[in-house]
Amino acid sequence: MSAADLWTSRERAALLEEVPSGIAVIDRGFRIVDQNRAYAEMFGDGRGQHCYAMAKGLGSPCPACPAAAVFGDGLARVMEQTASDRHGHEVHYLAQLTPVRTPEGNVEFLATVLSDLTATRRLQREYQTLFEKVPCYVAVLNRNYRVVKANEKFREVFGEPMGEHCYRLFKDRAEPCGDCPMEKTFADGRSHSSRHEGVARDGAPTHYAVCTAPLLQSDGSISHVIEMALDLTQTHHLEQELTRAHMLRRVVIESSLDAILVLDPEERIVLMNRAAETLWGVQRDSLVGQPPPEGMLPPTLRPVIAGKQERQLVHEAMITAAQGVQAPVRVAGVSLVAQGKREGTALIVQDLREIKQLEQDVIEAERLAAVGQTVAGLAHGIKNILSGIEGGLYVTSSGLRRGNQDRVRQGWEMLERNIGRISGLARSLLAFARGDRCKPQPIRPAEVVAEAVALYADSAEQHGIELVSEVSGEVAEAWMDPEGLHSCLANLISNAIDACLVSSNPSRRVVVRLFEEGETIVIETRDSGCGMDYEVKQKAFTSFFSTKGTGGTGLGLLLTRKIVQQHGGSIALTSNQGEGTTFRLSFPRRRLPRPTQERNDG
Amino acid sequence: MASGGEARRPIVAIIDDEVDITTYLRLALEDNGYQVVVINEAGRALERVRDTLPDVILLDLLMPEMTGASLYGRIASDPLLGRTPVVILSGLEAREDLPGLLARQGGGRPPRAFIDKPVDIEEVLSIIGSILATGAKGDAA
Secondary structure (H helix, E strand, O other): OOOOHHHHHHHHHHHHHHOOEEEEEEEOOOEEEOOHHHHHHHHOOOOOOEEHHHHHOOOOOOOOOOHHHHHHHOOOOOOOEEOOOOOOOEEEEEEEEEEOOOOOOOEEEEEEEEEOHHHHHHHHHHHHHHHHHHOOOOEEEOOOOOEEEEOHHHHHHHOOOOEHHHHHHHHHHHHHEEEOOOHHHHHOOEEEEEEEEEEEEOOOOOEEEEEEEEEEEEOOOEEEEEEEEOOOOHHHHHHHHHHHHHHHHHHHHHOOOOEEEOOOOOOEEEEEOOHHHHHOOOOOHHOOOOOOOOOOHHHHHHHHHOOOEEEEEEEEEEEEOHHOOEEEEEEEEEEEEEEOEEEEEEEEEOHHHHHHHHHHHHHHHHHHHHHHHHHHHHHHHHHHHHHHHHHHHHEEEEEEEHOHHHHHHHHHHHHHHHHHHHHHHHHHHHHHHHHHHHHEEEEHHHHHHHHHHHHHHHHHOOOOOOOEEEEEEOOOOOEEEEHHHHHHHHHHHHHHHHHHHOOOOOOEEEEEEEEEOOOOOEEEEEEEEOOHHHHHHHHHOOOOOOOOOOHHHOHHHHHHHHHHHHHEEEEEEEEEEOEEEEEEEEEHHHOOOOOOOOOOOO | OOOOOOOOOOOOEEEOHHHHHHHHHHHHHHHHHEEEEEEOOOOOOOHHHHHHHHOOOEEOOOOOOOOOHHHHHHHOOOOOOOOOOEEEEOOOOOOOOOHHHHHHHOOOOOOEEEEEEEHHHHHHHHHHHHHHHOHHHHHHH
């Protein structure tokens, strides 16, 4: 038997049976006369049944039945159809209706071949959804730069695109852009990507990254290019903000007049600014990555550098600055923590040398002003003595003229007394000039206050004056001249007692207070004495001005002020006539005299 | 003005705590025919001056308890003494605003004259002489 003989009708029937497309043969009465397995799997066994009942569940032929048309004109037809399968699920298929002719040429049957499109359709729908809903702009473009298809997000941002030029839609241009990835893809058939800035339909600038891909025809030629653009507008803004913040940080840090140093958690230098280079006289390149050399930072900063303290302020400390010079600095240290993780320490170091120099200049200027006032006061004192001498001369000479011995003696006494005043004045001046030296040492201010109060305790008690000292809190050790401070207090307490003595106020009380207020040591003497009026207050610090007649040299307050000024402090008085007087000595710690260089600050 | 026999001798009150100066001025003025009242304490000065009702007051500016400036204010605004001419004795020539300050203290009534220390007795006599010659009414000028 030949191979062709082997290909019997049985084999043909078996082939028909196994073909993966549903095949049914229908007669002119629309009854299914035969069907294969694939058809049975779709619609069940339909042999002897009407096709419209099987596929559509209808009781009569479908309106515009294609089978009827085929039977009518004998021409094959192809169409897409939707029906319900035997499980009631919707199926999509391509139906090919082919007339089966008798030898006489009559069409008694037709074969319907169904290609199942359900899976294809589902995929199509999925792709469509993906195309529409993907969070980027997707457009299909032809060679003429026209958009033939665009997704929802594209339409939302750039407007209705159909038939429009892409360059107009994306960038509101009248002609193609220079660097066009679509052109390149049409040219070389490959994907291209680039970043662009466009204009949304509301006019807002839009930043996006474009990726193109060719859509190929069956012959391999490119029919269209699909363009996918990812919106980077938000990212672009963030990038810009980041760049701006970074630039700002750089400028601020670089142009700061204070030295700025950043250490990592391993205590190595990661950042130094220009002021830091100047302060320490180093190049940052040589130190970045290294731990700070010995003496570069005050040892008291340990807690913040070691991360044991969140922030730390060292008011004044000595460090080794450029050229090995010891320099006073103020340092603020902040522990850097990001998202709970320690990133290191930032240190802001202020060079105090210039400020210290200015303060010294101010103290010197104040001292010179005091010298000026001293000279003015001296002139005033001398005038008073001169008046007395002139008076003495007048009285003596007029006594001599008249032979009045009593008057001569009286004049002579005046002369003697005023010459004596000159000696006293000279002595006071010498004492004032001698006390020029301020010898600071670490003292406890409370002890000096206690000593001065003790010195006048007896005298106050004898005069029925209550003398008390009030020390608030702990006033730490300070570099001061104990003798100088003692002189000041002795002077103020003695003045206060005198003021109480001439006062008519029945309550006679002198209070000496010591306290510290914001790094300033304050000592006050407050009396309930006679007080001063405007004129006396104006003249209180004038040398040789005394309200005690011959009992005062007029130098006490001046000397007190001089000592206070040598300590960088200030003296203030408040007084109301008849109510008493308060002297307040303020000594800011940062202005206290410094023991030269080897001061170990904390 | 020299002593004129039966004529009443003008009274000058000197208010100053410097004893030597008051002694000097007292003797010099008495030598020139004036009656002198010396007041060394500012505290009781107003009372004493009111008792005396002098023709001229010489007032020192710097004294304990009350300074000459506030005492001047009280004298100038006193109903009995308000028209009495006051001459200020002062070593405070550095204060250019002194006349203004005193005028304010005196309720707009300035002192009649200022004499700087150390005092020149001829200047004192000449000023007092001219004040008395113009008469107390002159202070209205």
